[in-house]
Amino acid sequence: MKRILLIVGGGIAAYKACELVRLCRKTGMAVTCVLTDGGAHFVTPMTLAALSENKVYTTLWDLKDEAEMGHIQLSRQADLIVVAPATADLIARMAGGHADDLATTLLLATDTPVLAAPAMNVRMWQHAATARNVATLRGDGITVMEPDEGAMACGEFGPGRLPEPEAIFAAIERHFAGTGPLSGKHVLVTAGPTHEPIDPVRYIANRSSGKQGFAIAAALAEAGARVTLVAGPVALPTPSGVTRIDVETARAMADAVAAALPADAAIMVAAVADWHVAAAAQKLKKGDAPPALALTPNPDILAGLAANQQRPRLLVGFAAETERVVEHATAKRTRKGADWIVANDVSGDVMGGDRNTVHLVTATGVEDWEPLPKADVARRLVQRIAVALAD
Template sequence: MLHGKHILLVISGGIAAYKAQTLIRLIQKAGGTVQAILTKSAAEFVSPLTVAALSGKPALTELFDLTQETEIGHIELSRSADLIVAAPATANLLAKLAHGLADDLASTCLLATDTPIMTAPAMNVRMWEAAATRRNMATLRENGVIVVGPDEGEMACGEYGPGRMAEPEAILAAIETHFEGAPKPLAGRYVIVTSGPTREPIDPVRYISNASSGKQGTAIAEALAALGAKVSFITGPAEYANPQGCDIVRVTAAREMDAAVEKALPADVAVFCAAVADWHVANPAQTKIKKEAFEDPPPLNFAPNPDILKRISTLESGRPDLVIGFAAETGDLEARAARKFAAKGCDWLLANDVSTHHGVFGGNGTDIVFFDSNGHERWGAMTKTAVAQKLAQKVAAHFR
C-alpha cells in the first residue's frame, strides 16, 4: 500500500496518456497522493482540467509559472516527492532524461532531483527498437532509473510489437514493489545466455552462417536481468545483440562461442539460444578465393564444431544447475525436438519451427513446444518477448 507516499506523475505526449488518468485513481485508491505534470504535447491528449480534478491538485504545465515558482519552485516540486513516475514516457522524454536535457517543466523536474525515478515507455515499435532508444534505455538503467514495460501488442498506428505502455495496474504494482523493497527472484543468480548466429569463414570475404537475428536471445537475457539475474550475454554477429542490463561478449565463430562459454563458467543457469553452425570449413583460405583459379566450384572440406549444449549438459563437475537448449527445426517438430532433448542431456528444451513461411527468423513471433523431464507442452503462438518473460518466470520458480 502507498499510505503516506507522494507521487510526482509526469505525463508526456502520446495516445497512452489517457491511461495516466486510471493510474492516478489507482495510486489514490492505494493510499497515495499524486501531483501531475503535463508536457505541452500531453495536454493535446488529456485535459489538464480533468487531470487536476482526478488528482485534487492543479495540473502543472509551465516551467515559468511565476505563482507556482514563488509557492513551490520546480526543484522543491521534484524533491518533495517520494517517487517520480513518468507514464507514459515518450522516446523524446526518455532521450532528454538520458542526456540531461531540461527545456520544460517535466524534464527540469526529472533532472533536478535525487528522488528515485520510474518510467513507463510508450512509443511506436520502430522507435522502441531504434538503436538510439536502446542506447538511451541502457544509460537510464545504468543511472538507476526503474523501467516498467513496455508491453507488446497492436499499436494505435496499426503496427504490432513492443512499445505499448504497461497497463496502469502493472505500473501500480511496480510502485508498490519499489516501496516494499521486495528482492527480485533471481537476485544473486548468474546466468549465461548465448544468442544469434555464428559465422564460419570460407576465406577473408565469405562465410557460412544462418538467418538468426538474435531477437529471441536478447529478449531472454533482458527478461532474466529484469528479475535480478547477473547475465553474461554471449552473442554471434546478430542484428539484435545489445540486451539492456547485461554483460555482453561478442564472438564470431562457433569455436569462439564455445571458448567464451567455458570462460564464463561457473553459472547457475545456461540458456543456449544461439543458432550455432554444426560444421566449419577445415582449411579456410587466407586470401580471397578467385573464381579464375578453378574451372569448377572449389571443394570445401568441413570439420565438426563443438556441440556446446551437449558439452555443458554432460559436464561431470561445474555443470550449471539448470541447462536450457533450443531446437530450430523445419518440419516434424515434436519428434525431432524430442530426439534432440534426449540426446543433449539438457534440463529443458524450447523447440520451434523456423520454416520460411512461419517468419520466425527476424520476426516478432514464434510458436514454442517446451520439453522437460515431465514431457512436453505447447505454449502456442506468442511474441518472442512473451516467450522470454514466461521462460524467465519458470527459471525463477525453479530456484524457489
C-alpha cells in the same frame, strides 16, 4: 502511503496515463501529476486532477510554486518518479541532462528512483540515437521498460507502443515490493535460436521458439530480480520489467552475454548454433552440385561463462536432446562446468509448444519433473534458483 510523481509526456498514448493514475489510487498510492506541454495536447490538467485528487503541475514558471522552489520539492517528496509516456524527445532530454521545462528540471534535481515507460514510432525506437539514450539512462540507474509491440496510431507495426497501464503498474508494485526472493539480484538469461548466415537470404538455424527462456525471464522478474534477456531472433513480446537485448548470431550472443556481466546467476536457455560459415556476399546460385560449406565452431557461451573471471555464482545450462536425455545432460554438466543442467526431450513438439518435461541435473542427482506448461516450469526453476542464491 507510497507517493508517485507521474510525468505525462507528449504522445498519443498519454491518455493511458489516466488509467495508470486510477490503478495507483485504487491501491492507496498518492499520485501527483506533471503534465508536459506536449502531454497537454492529449489530456487535460482537469482530468488528471480529478483522477489523482491532487493539483496538476504544468510549468516551471509558476511564481507561487517556484517561490517555494516547487520543482525541488516535487522531485524530493516522491517515493518513485514515473515517466509515461516517455517519448523519444523526452528520453533524449533526460539522457542529455537538460533542464528546460518542469519535467526535465525536476528529473535532474532528484535522487528519487525513476521508472520510464517509452512510447514512440517503431523507427524512432529502433534508431541508433534512441538506443544510445536508453543505454545512457539505464547506465545512470533509471529503469527503462521495454515498449510493447503492435499496431500504432501512425499505421505502422512493431515495438514502440506504450506498455499497458497494468504492466506499468505491475512494474511500480515490483519496485515497492523489494521483498521478492530475488530482490537485488541480477540474473542473465539467453533465449531462442541463433541464425548463422550462409548468404544474404539463407541461414543455419533450429526450431527453438524462445518460449521457455522468455517464461523464465518473466518469472525471474516477478521474483524481484533485475533481468537481462539476450534473445535470438524470435517474435515474442518482452516480459514486463525485463531488459532485452536482441541478437542474431552465436558470436553476437556471446558478446552480449559478456557485456551483461557481472551477474548473480546466468540461465543459458538459448539453442545456440554450434557452427557458422563464412557468409557469401551475394545469394548463392543453384549449380550442378551443392555448395561446399566450411563449418567453423561458434563460441561455447556456457563453457566460456564457467571459465570467466566474472563467473556467475549460479550457472545453469539447458540440454535439448532426442535420446539418452539424462545421460547426455549429466555429461554436459561436467564438460561445460555448469552447476545445473535442465534437460528435455525435444523429439516431439516441445520446440514451439507450450508444455515441457524436464530433468534437473545437479551435482547431487537428477530431479524428474512431470509434464508442465512452460510458465510453470519457469516458476519452479526460479524457486530453486532463489533457494540456491539465498544459501
